Amino acid sequence: MKQSFSNNIIFPIRIHNTPHFIKLFGKNIRIHREAAGFTQEQLAEKLDISCGSLSRIETGRQFVTQTTLENLSKALKVSVSDLFLYSTHSSTNNEKKIELLQYIETMNNYEIEYFLNQIQVYYKLKPHFKSFT
Incomplete structure (x- = not known):
């Protein structure tokens, strides 16, 4: 799903100009760049x-x-809000989360509600599955 831009972007989260936030944001940019298959030179x-x-x-x-x-x-063919999504997990996990978010962006409300329900059921049953813990 493409996002249109205007001169005044409304950021998905309140930006704190802190070194920690900027470092996490930068790490996320690298993850998105690598997932897109770009070198630093190519993206620059x-x-x-x-x-x-x-x-x-x-x-x-x-x-x-x-x-x-x-x-x-x-x-990078991602929404501006995706650029602010970050995790402390490995790049592989981040790539999977990015892929999952891309699927979610294509879903209608019914599909989102259906899959959210499935995830909620999974988390209720998760303690009973030893292989998942």
Whole structure:
């Protein structure tokens, strides 16, 4: 599902200009870049920024401008809000979560409700399945 952009993006979460937040955001950009199959050089070229700037973004030493944020979303083919979703789990788990979110974005309300119900049932039964704990 494509997201349209305006000059005033409403961020999905309240942005705190803290080193911890910026570092987690940068890590998430790297995960999305790797999942899309780009090298830093390739993505930096698409964004029209230096490779050094992208490296600083990914390592949490620099935050993005609104224009770069929009361009990241377009280049990586994810919504702006997806760029703010992060996890401390491995890249593989993040890739699976990204894939799951992409499926969810294509679902109608009925399908979302159905699968949410299935997940809720799973979590109620999970303690009874030794192989899942």
